[in-house]
Amino acid sequence: MTAVREFCEVLERRRAGAYHALTLVAPRIAEQARPGQFVHLLAGQDRSFPLRRPFSIHRVERLGGSGGPPGWSPGGSGVALGTVEVVFDVVGAGTLALSRLRAHDVVDALGPLGRPFTPPETPTGCVLVGGGYGTAPLYFLATELRRRRCRVDFVIGAASAGRLLDAMEAKRLGHSLTLTTDDGSAGRRGLVTDPLGDLLARTRAGRVYACGPMPMLAAVSRVAAAAGLPCQVAVEEQMACGTGICFSCVIPVGAGDGAPEATRMARSCLEGPVFDGAAVAWAELGYPAFEEAAR
Amino acid sequence: MTVDLSVDLCGVRLRTPVLAASGCFGFGAEMAGWVDLAALGGIVTKSVSLEPRRGRPTPRMAETPSGMLNAIGLQNPGVEAFCAGDLRLLADAGTVVVASLVGRSPEEFGRLAARLAGEPAVALVEVNLSCPNVEHRGEVFATDPAAAAGVVRAVKRATATPVLAKLTADVTDLVAVARAVVDAGADGLTLINTLLGMAVDTTTRRPRLAAVTGGLSGPAIRPVAVRCVWQVAQALPGVPIVGTGGIVSADDAAEFLLVGATAVAVGTGSFINPRAVVEVADGLERHLAAAGVGSPAELPALFKAER
Numbered sequence: 204m205t206a207v208r209e210f211c212e213v214l215e216r217r218r219a220g221a222y223h224a225l226t227l228v229a230p231r232i233a234e235q236a237r238p239g240q241f242v243h244l245l246a247g248q249d250r251s252f253p254l255r256r257p258f259s260i261h262r263v264e265r266l267g268g269s270g271g272p273p274g275w276s277p278g279g280s281g282v283a284l285g286t287v288e289v290v291f292d293v294v295g296a297g298t299l300a301l302s303r304l305r306a307h308d309v310v311d312a313l314g315p316l317g318r319p320f321t322p323p324e325t326p327t328g329c330v331l332v333g334g335g336y337g338t339a340p341l342y343f344l345a346t347e348l349r350r351r352r353c354r355v356d357f358v359i360g361a362a363s364a365g366r367l368l369d370a371m372e373a374k375r376l377g378h379s380l381t382l383t384t385d386d387g388s389a390g391r392r393g394l395v396t397d398p399l400g401d402l403l404a405r406t407r408a409g410r411v412y413a414c415g416p417m418p419m420l421a422a423v424s425r426v427a428a429a430a431g432l433p434c435q436v437a438v439e440e441q442m443a444c445g446t447g448i449c450f451s452c453v454i455p456v457g458a459g460d461g462a463p464e465a466t467r468m469a470r471s472c473l474e475g476p477v478f479d480g481a482a483v484a485w486a487e488l489g490y491p492a493f494e495e496a497a498r
Numbered sequence: 499m500t501v502d503l504s505v506d507l508c509g510v511r512l513r514t515p516v517l518a519a520s521g522c523f524g525f526g527a528e529m530a531g532w533v534d535l536a537a538l539g540g541i542v543t544k545s546v547s548l549e550p551r552r553g554r555p556t557p558r559m560a561e562t563p564s565g566m567l568n569a570i571g572l573q574n575p576g577v578e579a580f581c582a583g584d585l586r587l588l589a590d591a592g593t594v595v596v597a598s599l600v601g602r603s604p605e606e607f608g609r610l611a612a613r614l615a616g617e618p619a620v621a622l623v624e625v626n627l628s629c630p631n632v633e634h635r636g637e638v639f640a641t642d643p644a645a646a647a648g649v650v651r652a653v654k655r656a657t658a659t660p661v662l663a664k665l666t667a668d669v670t671d672l673v674a675v676a677r678a679v680v681d682a683g684a685d686g687l688t689l690i691n692t693l694l695g696m697a698v699d700t701t702t703r704r705p706r707l708a709a710v711t712g713g714l715s716g717p718a719i720r721p722v723a724v725r726c727v728w729q730v731a732q733a734l735p736g737v738p739i740v741g742t743g744g745i746v747s748a749d750d751a752a753e754f755l756l757v758g759a760t761a762v763a764v765g766t767g768s769f770i771n772p773r774a775v776v777e778v779a780d781g782l783e784r785h786l787a788a789a790g791v792g793s794p795a796e797l798p799a800l801f802k803a804e805r
Binding site for chain 2: 205206208245251252253254255296297313440441442443444446447448449450451452453454467468473
């Protein structure tokens with residue numbers, strides 16, 4: 204697999220609740236993209252030399268085909284141009300520039316980058332846990348898991364109802380959908396981890412996949428470990444290059460060389476963004492020690 | 499007009515005068531999928547130390563106007579792992595390897611240089627005397643002419659490989675430091691490293707980098723770098739200089755060559771465009787052809803110092 208640089212026409216930029224969804228015509232990236240991977244985007248020819256911004260891939264429609272299961276058309280456009288869709292929140296100058304894009308504008312994209320989620324070898328119950336716009340890659344993943352005849356159950360959380368990403372889509376793709384919000388404006392009040400333990404037991408899940416803010420990923424990894432389940436988490440780290448050369452986006456992971464105390468800094472653009480939740484040194488990142496919580 | 503882009507840098511023939519700058523191209527292997535490594539002028543590796551270094555905590559990077567701050571903290575696998583891994587790949591790729599060395603004392607630099615002297619794949623050594631992301635400012639040897647010269651002497655004693663000394667512009671008298679390292683035996687100079695900087699998040703009221711301060715790179719520092727190359731080239735004619743600092747286009751590279759650089763290195767530009775090193779060289783070839791200049795080495799003579 205080789206990542207490419209593609210100058211992409213904007214097919215559509217629309218509001219998705221509190222977020223923006225951006226659909227790019229990127230046939231070469233779409234062809235290779237797998238769930239969990241990301242694109243690294245640069246909009247405009249600004250002389251102020253902005254850095255790229257990384258976004259996990261939300262949806263893919265391959266050139267001449269559909270990204271979804273047979274008979275399922277994700278965008279409903281019926282036009283298979285080879286597109287990649289991302290979702291973002293306006294948090295600074297870079298995402299503000301992206302939020303001003305219009306159809307036919309050009310975006311400079313690198314992708315697909317990073318290591319994708321690993322699907323189970325055989326049909327397995329999977330629980331997908333998303334927080335805020337971090338839910339974005341889980342729809343692409345759910346599509347792939349459904350194709351592999353896996354049961355998919357969703358838990359999606361956000362600060363408030365408006366920040367739940369595309370709950371209807373999760374409902375359509377999953378066997379069940381559990382919603383949580385911090386303020387109780389939709390679903391149950393609380394965190395995604397509150398209903399997670401029960402759900403894992405009830406669905407007899409064999410795998411957990413999560414994407415969202417770091418505190419959530421730490422907590423989901425703990426719950427999965429307590430249930431004895433493998434858990435893959437997609438992290439979002441600040442990134443300059445996205446290609447492994449700047450060493451900005453590191454997270455501490457177990458060294459895996461028989462020295463349990465030793466950790467090393469892994470580049471999330473190359474070794475991630477998907478990591479084994481049990482391999483991340485959460486304590487070093489300031490979250491309760493994984494081993495203690497698992498006990 | 500036929501242009502020959504190749505240049506001689508301290509006795510080493512480079513296919514083009516455009517190198518990948520240290521710390522901005524990983525150890526080279528990362529970029530094999532993006533560029534033909536053998537087509538580059540050369541690769542200055544991320545700095546290598548005797549022992550592995552873990553680097554700084556995150557956040558390690560902050561975007562700033564026309565550039566960025568970084569405080570990576572010299573993360574590297576150590577010289578043995580480098581020699582066993584990435585260096586093998588670079589040797590097989592047939593690229594010119596400039597090994598960047600970093601140490602905490604002249605003695606450490608000397609041991610590193612001795613270790614790499616036995617590696618035929620290393621064509622040049624760059625002594626990183628100026629990384630601002632270290633625990634103690636005393637490790638920024640290039641802020642003091644005597645300290646910088648001491649390191650260069652230790653390296654020269656340990657290796658016959660040509661040595662570039664990478665200096666910082668964060669000094670009052672750069673020419674004095676440059677003269678000291680050349681007198682100590684440096685075959686050439688790399689100018690400049692990142693400038694020490696700082697940025698504050700006014701919402702959280704905290705520094706934007708975990709290390710508080712970091713190195714400023716990108717087009718924001720280019721005029722400083724061009725000035726440094728010009729000053730040193732004036733003062734020390736005949737000493738080869740690799741100019742670096744905010745080069746993202748062929749035009750930027752030409753600025754450095756005009757004021758006296760023998761070669762240039764593209765750094766932060768590779769973060770935006772993984773093919774920047776190649777594209778700057780290609781653009782330079784077109785620039786020279788259009789100007790009727792046959793070689794990059796002819797550019798310094800064409801510079802008109804009077805405005």
